[in-house]
Amino acid sequence: MRIHRSTLVSLGHVKEVRMEHGRCTVVLDDVELQVSRRHTRELRDRLLRAAPRS
Helix, strand or coil, rough: CCCEECCCCCCHHEEEEEEEEEEEEEEEEEEEEECCHHHHHHHHHHHHHHHHCC
16 A cells, blocks of 8 residues: 555555654554545554454
8 A cells, every 4th residue: 555655555564553742653563654634534444444354
């Protein structure tokens, strides 16, 4: 998934997606990236769809 013009992210590397105080952050392995709200929502939606169902 593309989260910046030149940053591609594999969903398998996403550890956390959070929105705090108007800032959106994606945590990948050991790196935190600031992203747009649209990308944060899209990542959350994709991670929820990819999550194993119990």
